[in-house]
Amino acid sequence: MGAAGAFAFTALPAAHATPSASAVIAEVYGGGGNSGAILTRDFVELGNAGSTAYDLSGYSVQYLPGSPSSGSTWQVTALTGTIAPGARYLVGEGTGSGGTTALPTTDASGSIAMSATTGTIALVSGTTALTCKTAADCAADPSIVDLAGYGTAVVREGSGPAAGASNTASVARADSLADTDDNAADFTAGTPSPVNSAGQTPGSGDGGGGDGGSPTDPGTVRVHDIQGTTRLSPYSGQTVTRVPGIVTGVRTSGSLGYWIQDPTPDTDPRTSEAVFVYTGSTKPTVAVGDSVLVTGKVSEYYPSSTSQSNTEITGPTTTVLSSGNALPDAVTLDATSVPDAYIPTASGGSIESLPLQPTVYAQDFFESLEGMRVTFADARVVGASDAYGELWVTVKPDENATARGGTLYSSYDQPNTGRIEVMSLDTTSTFPAANVGDELSGVTTGPLDYSTYGGYNVQATQLGTLVDNGLKQEVTRKQKKDELAVATYNVENLDALDTQEKFDRLAEGVAVNLNSPDIVALEEIQDDNGATNDGTVTAEATLKRFTDAVRAAGGPVYKWRYISPTNDADGGEPGGNIRQVFLFNPKRVSFTDHPGGDATTATSVVKTRKGVELTYSPGRIDPTDAAWEDSRKPLVGEFTFQGEQVFVVANHFISKGGDQPIHGRYQPPARSSETQRAAQAAEVNTFVKSLLAADRNARAIVLGDLNDYEFSQTVTTLTADKVLTPLITTLPAAERYTYVYDGNSQTLDHILTSPAVTSFNYDVVHINAEFADQASDHDPQIVRIDLSKCGRH
Structure with missing residues (x-):
């Protein structure tokens, strides 16, 4: 039929459609294996009434009960291959315990238990289950190529369904495959007569789907049929029988199972010849090199909600035919x-x-x-x-x-x-x-x-x-007497309960590899009892242990400044109360305290007779703004070095958690977290603008873990109107990274400076991200600024 063929609930005059010039449903039999049946299996036979081959790739046959209820669904069997002109194509379905004769080798295999007396079969362009349950709705579905209702089927073509189907009778078109879009007129009941694409009839070929074939003979479905030409299997949700392959790998931990690969591939480069056989909680007993037949249900396993899927055979029954076989070429x-x-x-x-x-x-x-x-x-x-x-x-x-x-x-x-x-x-x-x-x-x-x-x-x-090619940790040079050295370092959830080894290694990074900067902005300092969620928000014990470890590693006696967050309001590990902290060497730099800053009070820039200063130092940038919800708030401090004023803004923007992966099934991937980071970047940009409006020569250093790349919207927003320069872009391209993720060396941590900072030396110090043994997953970075050579009032 055409998609516009006439369906009806009540008797109507026969439709006067011209015979189909393409594929049609030729015969339907649902009595296989039932009492009195000769054949052991249900089937649907297709025919090609046209003069050219009909490609069934991506097609399916689908079955709906004769009187569908609200809970009834169409069951799907995927098809592959073609129907030659004038030829037939056999789809094997459910198997019963009765009958004595197997179908000939089927061209496609499913497991639908069709009713012997009433039901509807549709030939569909696609493998998605139909949703129509009335004749009118199905007539409006353009994916339906042909449809056959039999017995008392509600969904049918023309004046009524085909009559006479039973355990011993199928309904079939005439040999001419004439199609008038009237099931009652086009189909006649008779002895089932299945024919496959090779012209075989019952008893002349193994049906291969639990239909009486030998348990040591392969079924009709091959791995490349299961894998198909897209990312989803056309057999998903269906049982496949005696799929042959050679075991190429066995996994005995984690997701248990093994891989089989067909040593006889097809010629389509799109179709994989291998599939994972998932054994659930049972360790597989097969060995690499075993030749096996696998029966089980095909499924698509999604490791996450946004990932692609793995095509698997689940609930397997495995027959080992032989061992020690050569493996397919890799x-x-x-x-x-x-x-x-x-x-x-x-x-x-x-x-x-x-x-x-x-x-x-x-x-x-x-x-x-x-x-x-x-x-x-x-x-x-x-x-x-x-x-x-x-x-x-x-x-x-x-x-x-x-x-x-x-x-x-x-x-x-x-x-x-x-x-x-x-x-x-x-x-x-x-x-x-x-x-x-x-x-x-x-x-x-x-x-x-x-x-x-x-x-x-x-x-x-x-x-x-x-x-081992001998990769070494980097050690940056010591700052000169007239250079202010400012660094940033994400110390990965450091708290007072961590091991001394962790404190010592991170401290060595500061004292030795960074060569004791004058100011260090630390990210991911947790409260004194770490992830214990009891309301503790202070980090004095954590910082005491860390600064003691820096001193023991040869560094200075650092002092610190920070603002304790509101409990569980800054994201990160629950109970950890993550925050940024300023360390400073009081022998080289002084911190200008303007008391009063707290977790929810914003600092701002004011002009005084002495010049520009912060209302609160240390202070936070607009901490109650929605941009900082469940995220760390920027910490701002006012410092003096050799009589020169410097403003430092320490940041830890919201993470990329929740973004879709670059390898996932949604493309291009949504970077949903970028929206909040852009808002955070805009807040910091606005603050720096307010500083520069008060003093266009203000020396500002904005730094920290921005959780975004130098080419991202986050950095573009942060640097808008050229109020900041990202120093990562001043390095040669091959050196622009602070973090390694999935084999990609990338920049997440940044130091940016205001226009008045014109004389500087910048370095990313690679000590963690590239190493299997790492103290943190981030590399620190440092800028050394000669303030005497930077423009000043």
Whole structure:
């Protein structure tokens, strides 16, 4: 029928449509396996009345009960392949315990238990379940290519449903496949006569879907049929029977299961030949090299709400046919095979239904290899090993290399397609402790998987050998006598209950690697009892331990200033009461105290006879504004160095938590947290403008963890009207990073200066982010300013 074919509830004159020139439903049988039946399985047979082949890729047959209730849903069986002109196409469905004769080998396989006497079958362009439950609504659905209602079916074409279906009778069109859009007229009851695309009839081929075929013979569905040509399986939610493959990897911890790969691939580069078999809480008993047949339900597992999915076979029954078989060849990942473009877009929507383009997009290329064996050799480490046994390499050695061996993330449209995460399936060996710039030498091979964090990854069955390239922590130079040294350092949730080792390592970073700056803005200082949520907000014990450790490491005796937050009002770890703190060396710089600042009172700029000053120092920038809700409020302090006044603003903007991942199914990804950071940046920008309005030569240093990139809207807003210069942009491009995430070296921490700061020396001091053994996940940075050479009143 055409989509506009006539459906009816009551008897109507037969529609006068011309016969279909394309695919139609040729025969329907729901009595398979029932009492009195000869055939063991239900089926739907399609036919092609046209003169050219009909492509069924992305199509489905769907079933609705004859008298649908409000809770009834259409059940779906996905189709693949084509119907030749004049040929038939056989879809096997539910199997019963009766009957003696199997269907011929089916062209598609489902598990729908169709009624023998009444129901509706639709041939649909698409695999999404229909929602119509009346003839009129279904007539209005353009995705329905043909429809056959039988018995007493409410949803049918024309004057009524086809009559006569039973346990022993199907309803079928005439051999001519004539289609007048009237089920009662077009279908006649008779002995079931299924024919597949090869022209086989019952008894001449194995039906392969629990339909009486041998338990050691493969069914009709192959892995590439399950994977399909998009990110979602056309078989999702359906049971597949005796799917053949070779076991290529076994995971015995975490998400338990194993991968199988078909050694006989199809010719479509979009369809993966491998799939993960999820065994639930049961450790798999198969071994790499086993030839198996797997029966189970196909599902799409989403590691998170915004990630892509893993296609899996769940609840499996596995038959091992043989062991020690050769594994399918692995696909090489390198600069030639992995495309330079990253991922398609869908105007912020899901890309899941888009046909894969593996020669165009790197993420489509990886998806087309989901579960398959992949391999790379001699790859540079671009993301250090972590506590979870993961590291990152690049298979494109020349892609945006940093000065120290990483891969630079320099814009939203350059996410670096050569990055790939590496894990190991070998639970008996220690995972290597790798730093950025090291090399995973030799060959690494294993199934390609997908996870929430990082996206695609290699589950290594063979892991290369780590070559230590000797990356060293940096030590910045000592400031000169006339240089004011100001640094920022995120010390990652430091509190008084942390180990002495953590205090000592962070303190060494300040005293040795930063060479004892005059002023240090610290981010992530927690209250004195850490994450214990009992109302404590002071951080005196935390700061005492930290400054003592700095002194023990050879640094000065720092003093500190901060404002205690309102309990549980500044985000971060619940109960931790995270905040920014100023440390200063009183032998080199003095802090100008203007008492009265507290958690909810805003500081401002005032002109006095002595010049410009803050109403409160230390103080906060507009802390009750909505921009700072559940986030750290900027801390402002007024300092004097060699008689010169300096204003310092310490920041820790809201995190990127909740943003969609760059590898997720929604493209382009929504960066929802950016809205609040832009508002925060606007607040700081406004404050600096007020300072410059009072004194255009004011020396202001704005610094801290901004949780955003130098090319972001956050930084653009913060620097609006050129009131601030981001110093990260003064470095060579290959050195512009303070943090490493998913193998991307990127800038989250910043120092910015007002226009009067014209003579400076700036340095990011790499001591953490590139190292497996790190005191914090951020690198500190420092600016040394010669105030005598900066414009002054």
